[in-house]
Amino acid sequence: MESVAVKGEGLSLGYLKGKQRKVILEQLNFELKTKELTCLLGPNGVGKSTLVKAMMGQLIPFEGKLELKKKNVSEYAHDSRAKMLSVVLSEPHLPGNLTVEQLVSLGRTPYLKWYGALDTSDKAAVNRALEITQVDYIRKELVNEISDGQRQKVLIARALAQDSPVMILDEPTAHLDLINRYEIMRLLQEIAHAESKAILVVTHDLEIALESADQFWLLSCGLPLITGKPEDLVISGQINQLYPSDRYEFDLLRGRVRLREESSNLEIIGDQDLTFWVKKALLKAGFQQLDGPVLIQSNPILLRYQELEFSRLDKLIDFLRKN
Numbered sequence: 001m002e003s004v005a006v007k008g009e010g011l012s013l014g015y016l017k018g019k020q021r022k023v024i025l026e027q028l029n030f031e032l033k034t035k036e037l038t039c040l041l042g043p044n045g046v047g048k049s050t051l052v053k054a055m056m057g058q059l060i061p062f063e064g065k066l067e068l069k070k071k072n073v074s075e076y077a078h079d080s081r082a083k084m085l086s087v088v089l090s091e092p093h094l095p096g097n098l099t100v101e102q103l104v105s106l107g108r109t110p111y112l113k114w115y116g117a118l119d120t121s122d123k124a125a126v127n128r129a130l131e132i133t134q135v136d137y138i139r140k141e142l143v144n145e146i147s148d149g150q151r152q153k154v155l156i157a158r159a160l161a162q163d164s165p166v167m168i169l170d171e172p173t174a175h176l177d178l179i180n181r182y183e184i185m186r187l188l189q190e191i192a193h194a195e196s197k198a199i200l201v202v203t204h205d206l207e208i209a210l211e212s213a214d215q216f217w218l219l220s221c222g223l224p225l226i227t228g229k230p231e232d233l234v235i236s237g238q239i240n241q242l243y244p245s246d247r248y249e250f251d252l253l254r255g256r257v258r259l260r261e262e263s264s265n266l267e268i269i270g271d272q273d274l275t276f277w278v279k280k281a282l283l284k285a286g287f288q289q290l291d292g293p294v295l296i297q298s299n300p301i302l303l304r305y306q307e308l309e310f311s312r313l314d315k316l317i318d319f320l321r322k323n
């Protein structure tokens, strides 16, 4: 099986204002691969949706090549492109009077005959999509009467029913709680691997993306697109290009962004994970320096400072403020 599903080469994308070109992205090179979950990350306004629009055939590149399964994206007729690429947008307008099953069935639209009814293979594709995404049990519920997390799974089911080798999702975890964010990304990773799909997810959710993505594409203003395994980009420090400001940095140990640590002379002794949180609380409370070390004893937690013992950080901080 050809592993490159979408390929961009020397792509320049943007919008026309009259006859004037407003270039948003230049010299983009990438390969979206089958059996991989790729996350596209970048700050607001950098051009992520612009790239997605181009992949959907809604935006003709100013320059360069954009191929979907080795054929120029703009050469596809609407229906044949829909068989190749499905899209889940972040804020879709859904007809609320449809049931989950009816909405997922809409994924079969590109395959329907002129009389518009689902045949046995369409029904099988819908059932399979409902099962894979585990929303079978709400198939008769109305779309506007289910939770945000369920709705997101239903939209993924509709894209699955469309049976295209490429799936693109724009912020599928927006508005979801932490567990559901993990759930959705884990589901997408499983689908990419088990169903042999090339999946591109646009997201701002770096922590969750790090847990689930096989590839990262990092877009930052005025720089070339960086692609690679998330862990490689972390190890090489390229991940920091997402945060151009000096105030932020990627915390290698904890796998997330943090405010660059203020320089401090705090001496905190104890288990490494615990010292991290004690230091964080002291810095937040405005203490960059103390008159001696803070010793942390675990099980039960006890903080020792100047021969005094504190069972909680707020008690230690209260003491420091008063003295």
Ligand SMILES: Nc1ncnc2c1ncn2[C@@H]1O[C@H](COP(=O)(O)OP(=O)(O)OP(=O)(O)O)[C@@H](O)[C@H]1O
Residues within 6 Å of the ligand: 015, 022, 024, 042, 043, 044, 045, 046, 047, 048, 049, 050, 051
């Ligand atoms: N239809 C349009 N016409 C002209 N300029 C546009 C149009 N749509 C978007 N832009 C511009 O293109 C740039 C990139 O926008 P885009 O929506 O692709 O960013 P994004 O990375 O998806 O942002 P976000 O994370 O906020 O969704 C922005 O400067 C925006 O103003």
